[in-house]
Amino acid sequence: MDTELLKTFLEVSRTRHFGQAAETLYLTQSAVSSRIRQLETQLGVNLFTRHRNNIQMTDAGERLLPYAEMLITTWLLAKKEVQNSPQHKELSIGAAPLLWESLLTEWLQDIYRQFPGIQLEARIGQRQTHVKQLHERTLDLLIATEYPKMDELSARKIGELVLQLFTSDHGKKKALPFIRLDWGADFTAPEGEWINNEKQAELTTSSVILAGKIMEAIGGKAFLPSRMGRKLPHVTPDEHVRIVRPIYAVWLHNSDRGQEISSLLSMPLKDAAG
Incomplete structure (x- = not known):
């Protein structure tokens, strides 16, 4: 028996709505329907009318x-029980590539200085994947710019990240290409106040480093972390365009690693504005 089929069945039975179940499970509605059909086929009965x-x-x-x-x-x-065996000592932290590159690497360095011998696993991935792993108890802690409002999850704001619009024009007169970084779904509105939404991004990426390299090579504009952008010699910040993004820690409220998570969160994120 595939436990994913059973979890989907339980969510549909709770919501009585395929669309809502899909949203909670981070699936498409067709995927939810397919899973229910698979389960009904295995059992040989209809589970829903x-x-x-x-x-x-x-x-x-x-x-x-x-x-x-x-x-x-x-x-x-x-x-x-298996994860609490002696082999499972690592505390796993998940975040998007953008956050690891712009903020969390230094935080991790501070943690190792403060807690020598600590065993951590740093996972790089997408938020929806990490939320699913939290529910499955295969991830202990998520760091993100948005947090899912679900009863079983606890969230705490632990810092802020200041973004600025940086440009690199190489002396060109033509319109600069726009490079879009994935700072989260709710970043689209504030981004659109400064960038023409009708203009297609010439590059969309989840890497600050890659965006900086492309800007260095061909010129362009992008929202970069303030303190990181200032370290790039070929880009210029617009002092009038600053957007502050909150940083949240997210974990299961009944996590058995609660004490360790609390210790990690006692380590402050350094001022993202620099």
């Missing part, structure tokens, strides 16, 4: 519900 804006559980679905909850709980307990 589907009518427009009205999804109800069948008798078979009602009978499956307590067993699905028990199986998922048992699986999570088994994973917890």
